Amino acid sequence: MRITVIGTGYLGATHAACMAELGFEVLGLDIDPTRVASLSEGLLPFHEPDLPALLQKHVKSGRLRFTTSYQEAGAWGDVHFIGVGTPQRAGEGAADMSYVDSATISLARNITKDALIVGKSTVPVGTTRRLKNLVRDNKRPGVKVNVAWNPEFLREGFAVVDTLTPDRLVIGVDSPEDEAVLRKVYATALAGGVPLISTDFETAELVKVAANAFLATKISFINAFSEVTEVIGGDITTLADAIGLDARIGRRFLNAGIGFGGGCLPKDIRALQARAAELGVDHSMRFLDEMDGINLRRRERTVDLAREMLGSLSQSRIAILGVAFKPNSDDVRDSPALDIANRLFDEGAEVSIFDPAGNLNASRRSPQHHYVSSTEDAVREADLILLLTEWDEFKALTPEGLSVQTGTRKIIDGRNILRPQVWADSGWSVGSLGRRYVADQAIEGTPSEQLQMSSSPAP
Numbered sequence: 001m002r003i004t005v006i007g008t009g010y011l012g013a014t015h016a017a018c019m020a021e022l023g024f025e026v027l028g029l030d031i032d033p034t035r036v037a038s039l040s041e042g043l044l045p046f047h048e049p050d051l052p053a054l055l056q057k058h059v060k061s062g063r064l065r066f067t068t069s070y071q072e073a074g075a076w077g078d079v080h081f082i083g084v085g086t087p088q089r090a091g092e093g094a095a096d097m098s099y100v101d102s103a104t105i106s107l108a109r110n111i112t113k114d115a116l117i118v119g120k121s122t123v124p125v126g127t128t129r130r131l132k133n134l135v136r137d138n139k140r141p142g143v144k145v146n147v148a149w150n151p152e153f154l155r156e157g158f159a160v161v162d163t164l165t166p167d168r169l170v171i172g173v174d175s176p177e178d179e180a181v182l183r184k185v186y187a188t189a190l191a192g193g194v195p196l197i198s199t200d201f202e203t204a205e206l207v208k209v210a211a212n213a214f215l216a217t218k219i220s221f222i223n224a225f226s227e228v229t230e231v232i233g234g235d236i237t238t239l240a241d242a243i244g245l246d247a248r249i250g251r252r253f254l255n256a257g258i259g260f261g262g263g264c265l266p267k268d269i270r271a272l273q274a275r276a277a278e279l280g281v282d283h284s285m286r287f288l289d290e291m292d293g294i295n296l297r298r299r300e301r302t303v304d305l306a307r308e309m310l311g312s313l314s315q316s317r318i319a320i321l322g323v324a325f326k327p328n329s330d331d332v333r334d335s336p337a338l339d340i341a342n343r344l345f346d347e348g349a350e351v352s353i354f355d356p357a358g359n360l361n362a363s364r365r366s367p368q369h370h371y372v373s374s375t376e377d378a379v380r381e382a383d384l385i386l387l388l389t390e391w392d393e394f395k396a397l398t399p400e401g402l403s404v405q406t407g408t409r410k411i412i413d414g415r416n417i418l419r420p421q422v423w424a425d426s427g428w429s430v431g432s433l434g435r436r437y438v439a440d441q442a443i444e445g446t447p448s449e450q451l452q453m454s455s456s457p458a459p
């Protein structure tokens with residue numbers, strides 16, 4: 001079975017390399033010739049642990065090739081995965097389906113033997129049925145081309161492991177033959193015990209957006225409680241630990257802080273609301289608007305806290321540690337950290353940023369900041385430090401170590417990874433998201449109930 005993967009971003013490049021790892025002959029297609037040239041040399045144009053090794057291995061073995069030609073892909077492949085982007089449409093919540101549509105049409109026009117098109121992109125419910133009609137209207141006569149949906153749940157930073165050993169496989173199919181083809185594609189995972197849910201198109205499409213909506217809701221839920229503990233006192237991490245021990249709730253995705261960002265969660269909850277409105281059920285998804293609001297308010301709160309700790313942001317020097325939307329990624333799409341940096345700059349602060357992988361992408365989007373290559377360079381002249389992405393090297397920071405590198409003793413922990421009492425004991429003022437900030441805590445001490453430590457650091 002020959003497999004093509006249309007679109008070679010995070011999703012497509014990972015899927016292509018993993019399909020080669022599973023033993024298939026794979027052809028990746030992208031309309032960007034620079035990307036194709038780079039991938040063909042085994043060079044990954046973004047940061048993703050474990051993927052470069054897999055890419056190089058299979059480019060070398062000849063099992064994985066890349067092209068810009070739909071003609072080549074259409075004549076060659078038996079199963080065509082579509083992994084192009086569905087970004088938020090400018091000025092609206094809805095998803096921009098133009099890349100999926102044009103990939104499907106281009107494929108359908110160029111397929112010269114019976115084949116199955118399998119969508120992996122995150123799409124509005126109803127897309128597969130619509131694409132089936134597009135394929136029917138554009139395919140060559142005499143060639144059988146069917147469409148299925150197989151949503152992808154990979155997390156950036158864990159893309160390879162999530163693709164090779166997912167929690168579950170979900171397929172939306174309308175014929176047993178198509179299910180049989182997909183069972184063959186995923187035979188290794190199925191033999192390893194990965195559950196497969198085979199269902200209709202609509203359910204398969206909804207599984208993906210429902211999962212992301214749930215995860216976004218879980219994060220915003222705990223962040224909503226941060227808004228309460230910041231006013232009344234209490235410790236958000238201990239609260240999360242305690243409710244997370246209830247197996248029905250679970251501790252994962254209850255880390256309070258500056259909130260969620262990235263190329264998926266924010267745009268997916270907006271696209272879901274837009275689609276629900278089109279379907280006349282906007283009231284059913286209205287709660288997601290509140291989740292989005294809670295999430296965006298965390299960024300405002302971080303800026304307010306910085307202002308509170310400095311007196312004024314104007315002409316202040318701020319160091320930001322971490323600008324990627326999450327650790328182990330260079331992705332800054334809808335990064336809360338970069339948004340906070342921009343807001344601080346707009347209020348007159350001078351911002352120095354260090355991220356182990358995200359500097360380049362951030363500097364392309366927000367060139368107004370200073371980008372430096374170490375924590376030390378970022379904090380040296382700073383009046384205040386903001387720790388905004390929980391990279392391991394920032395988790396390992398100690399008050400003693402940081403005190404040698406900077407004159408300031410003020411830090412905001414945007415991810416709740418520091419032990420505030422330990423830092424306060426070393427003379428630092430620690431602003432947290434989810435704990436009440438007390439201006440003189442480092443000097444006069446803080447009432448114990450406000451700095452109650454959780455027994456273990458947040459995972």
Ligand code: UDX
Pocket residue numbers: 152153154155156157212215219252253254255256257258259260261262263264265325326
């Ligand atoms: C997400 C989904 O997890 C994945 O299944 C889907 O395929 C794509 O979208 P990803 O965007 O890679 O994956 O990141 P994820 O690990 O989900 O984190 C999303 C955002 O939420 C990050 O900004 C992260 O920092 C934030 N987050 C996560 C929290 O603020 N608190 C948490 O407890 C967990």
